[in-house]
Amino acid sequence: xxxITRYVLIDLLRNRSVAVYTLVLALLSVSLLSLExxxxxxxxxxxxxxxxxxxxxxxxxxxxxxxxxxxxIELLLSQPVKRTRVLLAVYTGMAFSLSVxxxxxxxxxxxxxxxxLPSLILIFTGVVxxxxxSAIALLVFVLTKDKTRGIGAAIVVALFFTLLFDxxxxxxxYAFSDYPVDKALIALMTFNPVDLARVLMLLQLDAAVxxxxxxxxxxxxxxxxxxSIYAAASLVCWVLIPLLLGVKVFRxxxx
Amino acid sequence: xxxxxxxxxxLFTTAASATVIRTGPSAPLQDVLDRAQPGDTIILAPGxxxxxxIVIRKSLTLIGDNYPVLDGENKYQLxxxxxxxxxxxxxxxxxxGRSSLTDMAGIRLQQVSQAQVRNCRFINTTYAVYLQNxxxxxVSGNQISAAAGDELQxxxxxxxxxxxxxxxxxxxxxxxxxxxxxxxVTASGVHHNLSSNNIRYGLHFMFSHNDVYSHNTFRxxxxxxxxxxxxxxxxxxxxxxxxxxxxxxxxxxxxxxxSRIILNRFHKNTIGIFMDGTSRIDIAGNEFQANGWxxxxxxxxDNNKIRMNNFLGNSFDVATNGTLMLNSxxxxxxxxxxxxxxxxDGNGDVPYHPVSVYAVLSERIPAxxxxxxxxxxxxxxxxxxxxxxIIPDQxxxxxxxxxxxxx
Numbered sequence: 284x285x286x287i288t289r290y291v292l293i294d295l296l297r298n299r300s301v302a303v304y305t306l307v308l309a310l311l312s313v314s315l316l317s318l319e320x321x322x323x324x325x326x327x328x329x330x331x332x333x334x335x336x337x338x339x340x341x342x343x344x345x346x347x348x349x350x351x352x353x354x355x356i357e358l359l360l361s362q363p364v365k366r367t368r369v370l371l372a373v374y375t376g377m378a379f380s381l382s383v384x385x386x387x388x389x390x391x392x393x394x395x396x397x398x399x400l401p402s403l404i405l406i407f408t409g410v411v412x413x414x415x416x417s418a419i420a421l422l423v424f425v426l427t428k429d430k431t432r433g434i435g436a437a438i439v440v441a442l443f444f445t446l447l448f449d450x451x452x453x454x455x456x457y458a459f460s461d462y463p464v465d466k467a468l469i470a471l472m473t474f475n476p477v478d479l480a481r482v483l484m485l486l487q488l489d490a491a492v493x494x495x496x497x498x499x500x501x502x503x504x505x506x507x508x509x510x511s512i513y514a515a516a517s518l519v520c521w522v523l524i525p526l527l528l529g530v531k532v533f534r535x536x537x538x
Numbered sequence: 539x540x541x542x543x544x545x546x547x548x549l550f551t552t553a554a555s556a557t558v559i560r561t562g563p564s565a566p567l568q569d570v571l572d573r574a575q576p577g578d579t580i581i582l583a584p585g586x587x588x589x590x591x592i593v594i595r596k597s598l599t600l601i602g603d604n605y606p607v608l609d610g611e612n613k614y615q616l617x618x619x620x621x622x623x624x625x626x627x628x629x630x631x632x633x634x635g636r637s638s639l640t641d642m643a644g645i646r647l648q649q650v651s652q653a654q655v656r657n658c659r660f661i662n663t664t665y666a667v668y669l670q671n672x673x674x675x676x677v678s679g680n681q682i683s684a685a686a687g688d689e690l691q692x693x694x695x696x697x698x699x700x701x702x703x704x705x706x707x708x709x710x711x712x713x714x715x716x717x718x719x720x721x722x723v724t725a726s727g728v729h730h731n732l733s734s735n736n737i738r739y740g741l742h743f744m745f746s747h748n749d750v751y752s753h754n755t756f757r758x759x760x761x762x763x764x765x766x767x768x769x770x771x772x773x774x775x776x777x778x779x780x781x782x783x784x785x786x787x788x789x790x791x792x793x794x795x796x797s798r799i800i801l802n803r804f805h806k807n808t809i810g811i812f813m814d815g816t817s818r819i820d821i822a823g824n825e826f827q828a829n830g831w832x833x834x835x836x837x838x839x840d841n842n843k844i845r846m847n848n849f850l851g852n853s854f855d856v857a858t859n860g861t862l863m864l865n866s867x868x869x870x871x872x873x874x875x876x877x878x879x880x881x882x883d884g885n886g887d888v889p890y891h892p893v894s895v896y897a898v899l900s901e902r903i904p905a906x907x908x909x910x911x912x913x914x915x916x917x918x919x920x921x922x923x924x925x926x927x928i929i930p931d932q933x934x935x936x937x938x939x940x941x942x943x944x945x
Contacts, residue, residue: 324851327911335913449914453906460903468908481912 284372287359291352291376300344301384308336308388316396326401329389330484333405334477337385337412339441345377345420346437350430357538370421370533374526378417385409401487408480411518415476416441418525425533448475469504476521483514563587563606574598576621582606582629590614597621602628605659610634610642616663617645623652632661641693643668647675655680665693666714669701676705684713686737694719694742695733698726706731716742717759720749729753739764740781751776762787762807771797781807788829791816798822801945804829810852813839822846825945831857831897840864848943849873849892856892856933857901863932867892871939879940890938893929895922 295301312329319325352373359369389409393402419440427433452471456464472478482505504510556577561570563585571594574580579599586607591614594600598621606629608616613635617626631644644663647653649671657679660666666682669675677696686692695711697719698704704726711717717733720726720743728751733740740756741763743749748770755777756763762781765771771794778788788807789799794816801823804810810829811821814836825848826832832852835842837860845868849855855872869885870892877886895918899906909915922929 331911331913331916445913446917449909449912453909453914456903456905456908460905465905468905472908478909478912482908485911 284368287364287369287372288376288379291373292380294352295348295376295380298348301380304340304344304381305384305388308332308385309392312389312392313396316392326397326405326488329393330405330481330488333385333389333409333412334481335445337409338416338445338477341381341413341416342420342423342437342441343434345381345417346423346433347430348377349373349420349424350433360538366534367530370425370530371526374417374421374529377421378414381413381417382410385413401484404484404487408484408518411522412476412480415518415521415525416444418522418529422525422529422532425529425536444475444477449478452478473517476518479514479517479521483511486511560603568592571596571598571600590616592617594619594624594626595621597623599625600627600629601625602630602658604628605630607632610644610663612636615640615642615646618643619645619647619650619653621653622650624650625654625656626658627654627656628658630659630661631663631666634663634665636664636691641665641668641697643693643697646670647672650675654678660684660695663693665695665697666711667696669696669698669704671700672698672704673701674703675701676707677709678705678707680709682709682711682714686713686715689715689738692737695736698723702726705729712736716740717756718742720744720746722746724748726750727752731755732757734758736760741765743768747771750774755779756781756788758782759786761785762789762809764790764792765794766790766792768793769795769797772800773798773802774800776802778802778804778807778810780805783808787812790814791819794819799824803827804832809834813842815839817841819843820845823943823945824848825850826855827851830854834858835865836860837862842866843868845869846939846943847871848945850942854894854897857897858893858930858933859901861930861932863930865933867933867935868937869939870935871942872935873942875938875940877938877940884940886938886940889934889936891923891926891929891931891934893933895919895928898928898930 311332315325315328356369356373360366386406390406393406420437423433423436423440427436486505505514556579558579558581559570559574560581560583561567562583567587567589570580574596576596579601582602584604584606586609588609588611590610594617608629608631610616610633612633615634616631626645634642634644636642643665644660645655646668647670651673654676655667660680660682662684667677682695692715694716695714695718696706700722702724704723706718707729709731711733712735714736715738717736717740718728723746726749730753732755734757736759738760739762740759744766746768751773753775757779759781763778781788786808788804788810790812792814796818798820804824804826806828808830810826810832812834816839819842821842821844823846827850829852831854832849834857837858842865844865847870849870849872851873872890872892875886875890877888879886896915
């Protein structure tokens with residue numbers, strides 16, 4: 284399994300897209316941090332970038348890469364190795380390299396220019412989001428038949444989590460504005476890792492606003508250690524569930 | 539001891555034809571005070587005085603030598619002053635009682651004028667200094683601290699009722715219900731005080747016209763500063779810092795008219811200034827930094843001028859609860875402004891709308907706060923900038939500064 288992961292890693296390191304992704308992230312974070320002087324504002328801009336770029340690029344790139352290495356995977360499977368192992372190894376290589384890209388692109392500038400707790404949490408959310416959307420890409424890969432459809436599905440999934448889900452949530456909030464739906468909303472947010480990551484981060488940065496009247500519930504729930512642990516645990520579930528589902532489907536898939 | 543007393547007596551008698559009496563913890567202070575002649579100076583030797591409900595009925599000067607301690611044993615009141623021109627200085631007053639019938643005070647000034655309370659220390663007093671129907675009094679340089687538990691059981695640091703011409707300066711107040719409380723207090727000055735960590739308000743006044751507040755710092759109070767039903771207030775160079783919580787304000791203005799709020803700093807408050815029913819206020823040269831809402835201006839405010847302020851790094855610059863707009867915003871610096879200045883006169887050429895679409899949405903339905911700073915809301919903000927549909931279009935700064943004011 285390690286050998287396969289190493290192969291995938293080496294292949295991804297040679298891949299120009301990952302290098303460009305790292306470079307763009309690095310340029311963005313260095314310029315933002317030096318422009319705004321490591322303030323909360325720079326962190327917020329970086330948060331926006333993380334919440335938009337990481338899901339979209341990770342899902343698209345990972346799906347395309349998985350489809351491109353389909354022949355490599357098929358070749359491996361003709362050897363006496365378990366399907367599960369091959370798939371997990373490929374996933375590990377992917378998630379690891381994208382996480383490294385994020386840490387190198389955003390994490391290093393952050394640690395050098397604005398070393399503080401919110402920076403660490405931003406890095407954590409970025410890495411977890413990379414892992415989550417690699418796993419979702421893997422699920423898309425095993426569920427779809429051909430590359431075109433796969434990429435289409437990846438785009439829809441990425442858009443869903445970054446934009447559509449929030450739109451639906453907003454509609455729901457409007458529709459039920461006369462009812463006490465606050466708790467239900469927190470429960471619903473668990474279904475979107477991007478929202479979870481955002482709230483985790485906002486509690487560090489914009490606490491002033493969140494502590495206004497509506498934020499009482501933020502503070503009571505997500506502001507406490509128990510809430511943060513809940514959010515972090517949900518994020519980990521978001522890695523595991525697509526991954527396990529993907530493995531399960533892949534085991535019986537007709538290649 | 540004796541020699542010193544005599545020497546003092548000689549000195550003071552020649553100067554002011556008054557005697558200096560020195561007394562200690564064992565002598566009953568009330569008797570000493572009753573025997574003294576108006577104009578005498580009484581010096582309290584260091585020590586613990588377990589004496590309470592002492593009334594000063596003559597114009598005396600009561601000075602503590604190295605902070606003698608008057609202790610109310612958590613049951614009684616300490617000093618009550620009913621004579622004009624009394625001076626109390628350098629005494630520690632501690633542990634007054636707590637009662638629902640009377641407001642137990644460390645020092646109570648009752649219908650006097652020209653009285654002074656200087657450089658005293660108040661430790662765990664329900665009310666530290668209580669001024670009642672008094673004029674021309676000074677409360678300065680005192681250190682007032684308590685550890686009040688809740689609003690109902692506690693009193694105020696400096697409490698003034700129906701007074702005029704007071705000077706409250708250089709005091710440090712913490713741990714009371716309200717740091718400084720004024721009701722029907724007019725023509726007074728509050729300067730250079732530090733009011734922090736009080737349960738409710740750092741400063742609270744009602745019906746107190748024509749007062750001046752300057753160079754005070756209000757920090758980390760339960761609900762900030764609240765001022766109500768008053769006209770002719772001048773507030774300048776005060777700091778409102780870190781008043782943070784569900785219902786906390788830097789400053790809450792309720793029915794304030796014809797006042798000026800100038801050169802203050804509002805840092806890290808949940809709401810910098812909350813305005814409700816205020817009219818004809820000049821808000822100029824203030825700095826709002828890192829607040830949740832820099833200002834919330836309710837629609838029932840009119841003819842307020844908000845000009846030449848700096849708005850820096852606030853989550854929301856201005857929020858309002860309606861579409862009626864009767865206030866003017868001019869020449870402010872908004873860090874979120876992204877217009878241009880082609881004629882280089884220092885003012886942007888396109889107006890700035892300080893109310894963001896998200897401020898409007900969260901005003902209507904607080905739960906939308908859940909989606910704050912998501913990609914969706916960023917898009918909405920941008921769309922609203924192109925074609926304003928939700929935000930109150932009338933609420934705008936036609937002359938936004940392109941560079942920060944140097945305040």
